[in-house]
Amino acid sequence: MTDIGLIKLAKKCKELVHVNLSGCSMITDKGVVELATLCCNLRWISLSSCDLVTDEGIFALAKHCTGLTSVRINGLTAITNEGIEALATSCLKLVYLNLMHCSKVNDHAVCALAKNCSLLEHIDLRGTAVSNATLLELSKHCKHLVKVVVNLPLYSARPDELAANTTWIKCM
Numbered sequence: 001m002t003d004i005g006l007i008k009l010a011k012k013c014k015e016l017v018h019v020n021l022s023g024c025s026m027i028t029d030k031g032v033v034e035l036a037t038l039c040c041n042l043r044w045i046s047l048s049s050c051d052l053v054t055d056e057g058i059f060a061l062a063k064h065c066t067g068l069t070s071v072r073i074n075g076l077t078a079i080t081n082e083g084i085e086a087l088a089t090s091c092l093k094l095v096y097l098n099l100m101h102c103s104k105v106n107d108h109a110v111c112a113l114a115k116n117c118s119l120l121e122h123i124d125l126r127g128t129a130v131s132n133a134t135l136l137e138l139s140k141h142c143k144h145l146v147k148v149v150v151n152l153p154l155y156s157a158r159p160d161e162l163a164a165n166t167t168w169i170k171c172m
């Protein structure tokens with residue numbers, strides 16, 4: 001799939017709610033911007049390993065697809081705090097977010113998610129630059145969390161400090 005194909009699909013199928021573009025390495029911000037603009041009813045999107053997508057594509061999703069509940073952007077190393085903060089302030093219905101290997105994302109963006117996306121149930125933070133303090137913010141604000149995936153070095157908070165209903169998975 002390329003941007004041309006994605007744009008043609010978006011123009012013909014404006015009511016799309018679920019789009020899986022995982023591994024489509026030719027997709028760029030241009031395609032994602034058009035998809036977001038034309039298919040504002042999107043609820044679920046996976047851009048995993050779409051390495052050419054940057055904050056520009058995420059900004060468009062946040063602006064036009066405010067009903068998103070599931071976003072998979074793992075492996076997008078160009079995504080920064082600004083892109084995640086845009087999702088946090090616009091996509092308040094987020095339930096699932098995969099940020100694995102979004103290495104430019106840190107505490108600032110994830111705290112914004114914690115404070116704004118209270119419906120969050122699952123978040124994957126492996127390969128991000130978040131601290132224990134941010135995990136505590138997630139447990140404080142996101143009462144529906146059932147799964148948080150983090151790197152082993154971050155899994156040192158005392159269990160009594162974390163929400164009892166949350167499954168904290170440590171990964172090597």
